[in-house]
Amino acid sequence: MRVEIDQISKSYRIPDAEPLRVVEGLSATIEEGEFVCIIGPSGCGKSTLLGMLGGLHPPDSGAVRFSGRRTASGEMTSIVWQDYALIPWRSIVDNVAIALELRGVPKRERRDIAMEHLKTMGIEAFAKSRPQQLSGGMRQRAGIARALASDPEVLLMDEPFAAVDAQTRTLLQEELLSVWERHQKTVLFITHGIEEALLLADRVLVLSGRPTRVVEDLTVPFARPRTADVVQDPRFAELKTHLWERLRDATLAAEWAEAKEVSA
Ligand SMILES: Nc1ncnc2c1ncn2[C@@H]1O[C@H](COP(=O)(O)OP(=O)(O)OP(=O)(O)O)[C@@H](O)[C@H]1O
Ligand SMILES: [Mg+2]
Structure with missing residues (x-):
């Protein structure tokens, strides 16, 4: 399913202060089945953007369309969170089944x-365990299984592998x-990792500081299927340097704007 983000804006109301303009006039299109990574300075509004796509909060203005339709985004999308967001007193299988339960799907099914x-996700042996009995990597496998279980058109992932160790991250x-190659879902994946973005994505969108917008839309040239060996491609180092420079510029500009605000 194609995701069309059309000039969306979002501010947060702050008591006794000017509203915080987080996203302003941001547009982007993600094609059906495409894997798009989003990088941007810390606090620029990446999670806010994902929340709007996932239907957690509506944009103040502009629209999100799914293959041209302006439907409730929550029905089209599932979110995978950095902190797994599993319910501690439920077994893993009941955590994974939660969206189906809310939809009234019978227990057996x-x-x-x-x-x-x-x-x-290779964790069926842990179906009856509680989340706290699993390692971070296993919990995130459960988080992904839960997102897939509701068979979303679009998978939204907010730094899902940031909390796991380097070896587990590579495996995940x-x-x-x-999984993506088999299911061909449209994926939007937020990360702070430039290498991660280049390994996973068809395209990398670089966001500016607040109010955030897209400052670069980079097509990743590596063939599929990909493995971690892609880092050995000479173009990998070039693109990594290029993205790092864009990200550094965006981060410095954001820090500069913040310093100006504080001193004003
Ligand atoms: N509910 C809220 N109310 C007020 N301000 C908020 C709220 N949620 C986020 N913010 C502020 O909006 C800005 C953007 O937050 P957001 O979490 O979207 O950024 P981010 O790019 O995901 O950050 P990070 O890189 O740290 O994950 C931040 O300054 C944050 O403090
Ligand atoms: Mg975030």
């Missing part, structure tokens, strides 16, 4: 679907790529 996705990245 929703457990079968949940088990299938736990198998895809490769697993995510193989």
Whole structure:
């Protein structure tokens, strides 16, 4: 499903202060089945943008359309969070089945679907465990299984691998790529990792500081299917330097604007 972000803006009301303009006039299109990574300075509004796409909060103005339709985004999307957001007192299988339960899918059926996705993520042996009995990497596998279980058109991922160690991250990245290649979902993936973006994405969008907008739309040239070996491609180092420079410029500009605000 194609995601069309049309001139969306969002401010937060701050008591006794000017509203915080986070996103302003941001437009982008993500094609059906495309894997797009988003990088940008810390605090620029990446999670706010994802929340608008996921239907958690509406934009103040502008529109998000899914293949031309202006539907409730929550029905089209699932979000994978950095901190897993699993319910501690539920078993893993019941966590994964939660969206199906809310939709009224009968218990037997929703457990079968949940088990299938736990198998895809290689953690079916932990179906009856509680989240706290699992490692960070396993919990995030459960987070991805939960997102897939509701069969969303669009998968929204907010720094999903930021909290796991480097080896686990590499494994999860490769697993995510193989799941994506099989299911062909449209994916929007926020990361602070330039290398991660170049490994995963068809396109990388670089965002500016607040109010945020797209300052670069880079097409990643590496062939699919990809593995972590892509780092050995000489173009990888070039693109990494290029993206790092864009990100550094955006971050410095954001810090400069903030310093000006504080001193004003
Ligand atoms: N509910 C809210 N009310 C007020 N301000 C908010 C709210 N949520 C976020 N903000 C502010 O909006 C700005 C953007 O936040 P957001 O979490 O979208 O940024 P981000 O790019 O995801 O940051 P990070 O890189 O740290 O994940 C920040 O300055 C944040 O403090
Ligand atoms: Mg964030």
